[in-house]
Amino acid sequence: MKILLKKIPVILLFLLLTTACNNQGENKESQKNEGNETTNTTQHQEKDHSVSAVKNEDPVVEPLPTTYQELAKLPVGEYYNIATSEENSKKEIPKVFSDLPDISGNPSEKELDYFYRELLKKMQQDFEGPENLINRLKFESLGSPENTDSRYQFKDNLNIVFIIDASGSMAQKINGKEKMASAKDSILNFVNKLPKDAKVGIRVYGHKGTGSDADKALSCSSSELVYPISNYNAGEFQAALNKFSPSGWTPIGLALREAKNDLASFDGANNTNIVYLVSDGIDTCEDQPIEAAKDLYSSNISPIINVIGFDVDSEGQNQLREIAAATEGIYGTVTNEGELQKELDNLSNLTEKWKEWLEQGKQKIESKKLQNDLAIFSYITKEEIKATTESTKIELILSYLHEAGRMNDESYQYLETKRIEYHRWIRKEIKKFEKELKALNEASYSEAIKALEDKYISNTQ
Template sequence: MKIKHSMIILLTLLLLVGCGQKPTDTVADPNNGEPKEEVRDRTEEVIPPAATDPDEIFMQNPGSLMEGEVDFNQAELRKKLEEMPEGLSNEEILDHLVYYLAQDYQSVYQELQAFDPTNQPNVETPDGEIKRPELEQVNVFVLLDASGSMAAQVPGGVMMDLAKKAIHNFTRDLPEDAHASLYAYGHKGSNQAKDKKISCESIEEVYELSSYNESRFNQALDQIGPTGWTPLAAAIEETTKAVKETDENTRNIVYVVSDGEETCGGDPVQAAKELSETGAQTVINILGFNVDKQTQKQLLEMAKASNGSYKDVLSGSDLDSYLKAEQRRIEREWDMWRIKSTQEVDASWASNTQRMNKLVYRLNPPYGLLGLVKEERKRLLQAADTLNEMGKVEDIIDLRSIIHKRGDKLENRALNFERTISKRLEEERSKAKLDIEEKSNEKKDN
């Protein structure tokens, strides 16, 4: 009888394990049967498909084995290659190699994206007047998901802790003239069904839009914990109200950090679209923190509807890397405004042209886009040859061709940056000189 009883228990356990739920944003609460948001462990290594669009590649996360701009852990790479299964297609092999060895293009790419080719003169005319460009105000809004699922572990620690650390580092180094705002959503109640209404209505600007004060901002940030549900649409709608209060000379940059899709019945895609249509200068950046495919789809739709950008981040270091690149991009925009007020037209044109050439062509540290492409291509080809020596590649010629085609596409996109910016630089140079000439002729006629 004891044996029979043990067999029944064993079969029951096996059935329970076999019927385990797939990761979703809501699961049944074992205590009362009510649904609540699940805290998921997503530390298992998953090899995502390698991006194929050049702009998506330039925004990719650096390879998991990269240890700097071009350095990587060679011993660990050898181990990973040995562990790779045989019989993979060349496309699947490339997915693995990119995951391990992808170049970090973000900083250079985003600086080129923000490149300001205008050439405003700051030359004193005979009547003592100086034409100066008007400086714009920059507002930075950070929307932080405080749903219960942000308590999950990812490489590096707990998602909420990593997100808060990255946001602190990001806002701390914003330009001194920029204003900051921090919204928390889903941070009250709990992720149980009985508290859903409270949680879904908890959208709060914990740091009101104002000049950045590190102490007050950290106090506001520290009080946020992974608590409830995900009222993503409502959080964006609250931000829209704030953006509508700004004028046309204000640039509003919105960062949405979320690890899950809307769970409060709102329409975040429509909300993002309405935010982008406020009439103010508004840029929306959506960061999917270790999201599943369903969530990624919704966040991508939000970015598309708002003409914004979407970025996958898989770990705390990815989020920190992205936000640091954003810091440099915002700083560069402000630097360019200041450059306009201190340089003459030709000096500004020459300086911009030289800087653009370095960002595109430089083949040694600090690398330009073409230099980074060259280094990544070299790493991928070497890894492919190593796999071939291990007998894990069926057609090395085809694999090398795929890698070369990837590099060619990136080189063409980099060169397109150069052509486009060079054309704009020359156009703006001519326009600025024409403005000076017209001003001079105006005074002569008087």
């Protein structure tokens, strides 16, 4: 597909990336060295499938979201990526959702509303709200003279630091290739395109010990700057990549704190500092990654911190999204090497823009315009896909539960109506946001960002 956006070919393209589901929590860590690919179905079959007989006579029903912002802030559901079209789904779905409230008798509307809300929590998709879009626009506008935030202004020096998950789960394979190998190859392709004056560094974490409890202390204290922040040297960089392989636990907080030390001599006044955190799951070392990210972000280093979830489950997505949100950075999920490479291609375009800025004697870069084009269409399309996916899966789950005798005809019809109305509302919200974006199609970056901030951030503070 051709991109119609003038000079901004990558603002939101990677928004079309699909999400993936990984092993969760301790199960994931205990299998790190084995590199097994545990599917959702296997995980679900391991659960306690006894149907709950607990009746909640007076349930407290959490309200459904009333704005797209509220929708996007909801945690990603445990089963957001569950397969519902397999031949054995009719048998497996009732088992998987056995812990939902019992509505097999004649439940009240309030009990049915509570049931629907609990089901929705498990199926919640990773909707992306205006805040993440604003951060994407800010990142795309990096170097623009319209930027008043010095964090997003080009400086004499450009430094890019990758913080790479080397925990055991990175040994799992996607399309026959280890996730770690895909990450290394994608980063290698990126650095080969770097301008000669740009600097790059790589810090890894969780690369010592194993995923066993006995090795947890060792692994949770392991983080290393394998390639110090410096100009790219092909031989030394390859040697650095060869120094680590998937191994232990996931100390994200430790790695972020150490990255602050790595960048200590590169103050934000004279350096444009960009940090990319790549992880395939949640921090498993209880080392306060969100606090560490905030500390790095608010330091005089003034970095831009973006987060990539690589084949990550719902629990990991929720934490990684929180890290990105706490630092006003971009969060994106990728499910394979090709998508990871596309994400880094966006960064390659930015480094080229910095090189152009240097070579033109730091002249002002032409103010860019947002256009009514494929970039906006891509964002809207992905959100519509999520709404359709969530609605379709819930429709099938309700059908399977109905067939399994978990609800009577009246309850089923009530819940179906609720599903239809709720997802009709989501689609209306997406269409409304699409109109707002198109209304900004001739605005400059700064005008567009300010308009979105005024509407979606300032009014909520």
